[in-house]
Amino acid sequence: xxxxxxxxxxKQHQTYQALDLVxxxxxxxxxxxxxxxxxxxxxxxxxxxxxxxxxYVIGGHKIELPNEFINSVERCPTRAL
Numbered sequence: 001x002x003x004x005x006x007x008x009x010x011k012q013h014q015t016y017q018a019l020d021l022v023x024x025x026x027x028x029x030x031x032x033x034x035x036x037x038x039x040x041x042x043x044x045x046x047x048x049x050x051x052x053x054x055x056y057v058i059g060g061h062k063i064e065l066p067n068e069f070i071n072s073v074e075r076c077p078t079r080a081l
Contacts, residue, residue: 022048022055022076037076046070053078 020042022035039057046060055076059069 022057035076035078039074039076041070041072041074043070050078 020039022037022039024033024035025031026033035055037055041060041062043057043060043062047058049056049058055078057074057076059071059073061068062070
């Protein structure tokens with residue numbers, strides 16, 4: 001886990017945790033779903049998009065290099081575990 005000063009001053013410090021799994025929140029059921037995918041690079045603050053049966057995980061940061069962007073895209077199937 002990594003803590004740094006929040007630039008938007010919502011909180012004094014913000015805590016992040018890099019994950020190597022893909023989760024999705026369903027607002028209708030108020031539940032998280034874990035997908036059958038493991039990322040090659042654990043990351044936080046990544047963008048994700050579904051397209052034609054796949055989830056594309058784009059960018060983000062590594063915990064050990066919080067000021068550098070991850071310059072990669074990973075493709076995962078949309079099947080839930």
